Amino acid sequence: MSVLFIVVPLALIVVAAAVAAYVWSARGGQFDDLDTPALRMLHDDEAPASRVAPPTKGA
């Protein structure tokens, strides 16, 4: 059972890594807006066929 002296601290290091990843993502703003990205993933990434000039007033 003395393996616990190694395994438990090791597990805590893994936890520390996970917490660090979470803190990084929270600070980076990944949880700022929880609604829009869920809608955004519905969109395909396909490139548009062509571009048009900006519509002018009254178009």
Added chain:
Amino acid sequence: MTRAAPSSREPVIGTACTHCGLAVPRALVHDGDGPQFCCAGCHAAYDILQSSGLSQYYAFRDKREVPVRRSGRSFEEFDHPAFGELYVQGIEGGRSRIELYLEGVHCASCVWLVERVPLLLPGVARAELEVRRSLARIEWDASMVSLSSIARTLDQLGYTPHPFRGVARDEMRRREDRAMLTRIGVAGAIAGNVMLLALALYAGGPHGMEPRYVLLFRWLSLVLTIPAVLYPGRIFFTGAWGALRSRTLHMDLPIAIALGAGVTRGAINTITDSGPIYFDGVCLLIFLLLVGRFLQQRGQRTANDAAELLYALTPTTARVIEDDGVERDLPVVGLLPGMQVLVRAGESFPADGVITVGESSVNSALLTGESHPTSATAGTAVFAGTLNLTAPVQLRVEESGASSRLAKILRQVEESAQRRAPVVLLANQLSGYFVGAVLVLAVITFLVWVSRGEARAWDHAIALLIVTCPCALALATPLAVTAAVGRAARAGIFIKGGDALESLTHPGELILDKTGTLTEGRTSLVRWIGDDAVKPMMLALEAGSSHPIADGFRRAWPGLATTPVQDLAHHVGAGIVGTVDGHVVVVGSPAFVAERATGGAQLLAQLDASELTPVVVAVDGLVVAVAGIGDRVRDDAAAALAALRRRGWRTTLLSGDAPRVAALVGARLGFAPEEIIGGASPEQKLALVRERLAQRSDATRPVVMVGDGVNDAAAIAAATVGVGVHGGAEACLASADIYLTTPGIEPLVRLVEGSARTMHVIRRNIGFALGYNAVGVALAMSGLISPLVAALMMPASSLTVLLGSWLGRSFEAADPPRLLDRDTVGPVSTLESAA
């Protein structure tokens, strides 16, 4: 892409426009499976989307929504330097950034479309939309594209942009939110691990765990707990310190004492290797309290955003005409009484004033809620924020900026919103008593047990502080409210603040606006007297007309087949004459038709001309039918009002419309004569709400204001609970606590029922939490509580509250039975029964 529009989800009689979903006039329907359009504008928008490869818009669109609305403004003021100083931020790479509040954002296709703006406009680097607050963050290169053309593009797509002032505060909030989320994450991870260690200790202890492992686990718990207290837990200590300095009792105080005492005692026990360590309880306490606080904070913020949005609605610059005739742009803040200002067609008036030159029509919907434009000539008084529709006019400024009528109304909205704070204060006071009681009990426990040894007395007192911790109590309300608000949103009711739900549990005063709230707020066919057979002929005549009345007929009979028309002649302001199938058909005002046909006097007499505008139909020189045109009462209004009255609500009709019209509509909906008030200005509406608030016999009786226009905004903000209905003005929705996202007022009934159920869940939660606390206090004071019991009771009470909140059926999640959509169906029988 040729997808037949809404037919997949909704029964549409006739043909629906591929772009906007409205019925296509018979005359414009062409054969084949291709796209169909109700007007040239929709066709143009469709072509833009198609040619840019953006046709997927139609796949993401939520088809129940209202048709696309655009303002058609020029947005020239967006390019003014003074505007830039107020709203635009410069960022690296020579780019600029702005946050725009967009009207009409509601679904996935909006995100998709807005975020494709960079594809439409070279020079726009990024466009990001936050759906929840309708805020678009746009980054662009000012040397390549002007802000006004970005604004015009957004407007053409159907999202009228307004500059958003709260950018700096927004940045601060975002930082706060991120810091809070980091704290919650760290606290959660530590709590989970310390509890695992504690579990090993509780399970292994009685069975003779080897002392060296016990020691290891206790020391590891200590090592983990210290950062949890120092980093996420620190806000409780700063809060408690603040409360001590201001000599008030705050929830943070016993929490800080429990945390401090628990950690100190636990650390001493760890070092001396004796007694309980409390670390699991301490860590879980920090985590759960942070979660509760975060949920509460978010709820309050949505309510606070309201006032910011209101300011976005007024124009920011004005075109001043100097004495020498030179035009000069000036920020609105620089306007002084007496200045001459030029206002072009499609622009909002920047100040209150009197028209000196020019003739135009003005849309005052923003102030009065009246949707019909009024004509304005020299000498007419106009107000800031209202829209100049048809021609340029010159204006002499009378009142500007903060003294304009709009600014005064908006200020009242803000003040009313701030006055709501006392409810929150009361909650804090109550928690103060709770805190005091817990502290007194802890001291008593200590004094009772100190004779049996100081260490034991400390243990029992700390156990009491931890076990009575207001964890479950703090979570009880926010969890139940969050769950209810989420469910309500799915049922079409948008709730901004949880306190609104609490107020709605008792029946009280219900004050309703008429135009746009109880009625549809637009021209519709209300009554039809005469021969049904002439309907197709009449529709044929009206098919090509853009008049609002023609539009009303088209909406009323969307499925009717029409026949071709010959010799069509429009007489502006009077009527239409044409030949259909060899018959001469005349449609128009009674006077117009009387010149060309005979009879029909008894038909006209049947129509209540005092309320409805009569339209007479004659075929071959004989009057055959009379149609009554007016603002139709919503189909569900009578039933919903009856249901609310049965629940004990006292209803009042409060309208800006003429008293005579208000009385007619009110009487039909079952209002008693003394409950009908017509001809009320925005200020009078506000005064009435304040009067009702002052007069009520019992403070628990809420005063609820339901409305749709800016003229209702101040009254809505002043009421205990303000409700904005579907299709209302943005300013009204911003000041409302609750916003209905489906048409009609039937959701009000569901809202009241849902509030009652939510409060039931909250009371049950608090009951559970207090029950746990009472048992905990009894056990701790009698010294029976073991660390194991304390550790089990804490999460168990929070878990009960959590489950209770999520399982409580506050609002039905299922889609309610929808009424027939008037835009597409509108059977004539309903029209007549409503009349």
